Amino acid sequence: MAKRTWSDLSTTQKRAVVVGGTLEAAMTLAALRDLASRRSDEVRGPKAAWMLSFVVQPLGPIAYFAAGRR
Template identity: 60%
Template sequence: MPQKSWSDLTPTQRRLVVVAGVAETAMTVAALVNLARRPAKAVRGPKAAWAAACFVQPVGPVAYFLVGRR
């Protein structure tokens, strides 16, 4: 199946792609800000590892909020 370009998408599909991108960005920023403000004792595992995991989309930020915080 050939890859679609932006111009091949319908307006609804374009909106969904933009909304998903904004949601992923917001979740990543929220996770990183929360991680930076949280003391190391309140985080399960090394903070640096969680910071790196936050860039694995979309599971990293979700995993941090579900598992990474004490």
């Protein structure tokens, strides 16, 4: 299977990629801001570990909002 380039995508596919990327970036930014504003006792586990988990897109931010906050 040949690798597809941006120009090979339809307009709908391009739009979906941009919207998905924007949502991931917004969710990650919201998670980072929330983590930075909370005290350590308001977070389940070490804050540094949660920051590293945000690299795993989109599971890290979703996991933080679902289970990381007290």
